[in-house]
Amino acid sequence: MADLRVSFAGVEFKNPVIPASGTYGYGREYEALYPLSRLGGISVKGTTLHERTGNLPPRIAETPMGMLNSVGLQNGGAEKFIKYELPNLVTKDTRIIANIAGSTVEECAELAAMLNGTAVDMIELNISCPNVKQGGAAFGTDCTVAGAVTRAVRDASEKPLMVKLSPNVTSITEIAKSVEASGADALSLINTLLGMRIDIKTRRPVLHNNVGGLSGPAVFPVAVRMVWQVANAVKIPLCGMGGISTAEDAVEMMMAGASTVQVGAAIFRDPYAPVKIIDGLNEWCDKNGVKSVSEIVGTVKPW
């Protein structure tokens, strides 16, 4: 039995595997299959200040080894999360990462402040949702704005702060450095890559939103590359995600520089994916003489 525990931005996780925001709800749908206590943590569905109805359907399009989504941050709002979802989640013996998104800097800070004094273990500030018109990726694609929103949330929050970066930028390392300098305790990356599919019969985009975020194994090499680049540019720890579907993928992502990993679209294909990855990580460590999984973080040997 390898030691899978990781310390990440001052928070102890029993293992580094976390279902990604927007792919796992608040865990309720998967409890029928396995106890949520198996998971390192859960990054819950992106929460906004007020309820959001989301985008018009269709919101899903399949792609070669991946998918596009344009859900548009449909959620019940912060108050519902705190009153209805959080009391259930705290009983599950797993780390709770509140993923928050606002349409203004002030809204992001207000959301973060609402979570002070709650059982949330960590905040993941989403400055990278490609599917909303205000806030979202508009925050995450400009160094100054990304820094300003990070600073506002850092000042408003007592929780460890992780900022989720967009890959839809010219230089992700510049954004990462700006966010780090503005007080982020950790970074998570990558959010989805902006994509599009067209139904050639109707000549309509498959998604009603026309464009959406690409995820799944198709984006994995892009994610590994970005995690590696960011790991070389900042000192704060990283949570790597983007197309991870096996334990070997998780090992690769950790070698690139991620201390923890999130698993997203893979869950749609196999709802057991997070627990299979946890079990697989343990086996991999045992087979490779790795006593503690943290030992492999950032150990890639570049040519």
Added chain:
Amino acid sequence: MYKQGLYPIIRKTASAKGIFDLTVLCPEAAELAEAGQFAQLLAPGFFLRRPISICQIDKAAGTIRMVFEVRGKGTEELSHLNVGDNIDLIAPLGHGFTKVDGKAVCVGGGIGVPPMLGIASEYGSDAAVITGFRNAAAVILQEDLKAAGCETVLCTDDGSAGIHGFVTTALEQHLQSKKTDIIYACGPTPMLKAVAALAKQYGVRCEVSLEQRMACGVGACLGCACRTQQEGKEVYKHVCKDGPVFNAEEVIFDG
């Protein structure tokens, strides 16, 4: 409550051109399943699962039967699976039909007919099943519906089998002449919209089964949104968890 696993296909037939009929031995899923629910099937080589309605449940034999149409490359891949092959399935999913006391009319259009067999069988001779197809070559499940004791009314768009015309004409005639306590419908959106309008006109409760592009299938990702109204307010519900069966009155069929 649902199960995921690899289960053997124990029967496969081609029901009509491009339409396949699979029976899968999956006792723990069959035990939980209800008419109107669906399964998520993994097509070899494809990333997302395909949501396929459950056509028939045999709890004693531990089987689930699904009849699906080849619509694209993923369903084509599923159609290549044979008896003895294992299929990766998540089932049962979603919210099925509501059984009531009394007489039912089931309306199915094309590949919307399979989910009607399960609920119609629960009513037996208390169900009339009105089915519509493009032509005689596309007709499926008539013998199964008769074997379940249901009255069947067959319609085709070109008159090559049964009545020449739409299911809605046959439904209206039925509603005019026979007492009906509930209508169940599955098929193309224009058909569902027309059935829902008739149900409202005749004051009969109506449930419709919807489809939408889907990812998780269990209610987590919120991908399969459908427009509904609640107390005059538009709400996006989700086909996989709130549905696939909805009260017709809450569904907004336009758009």
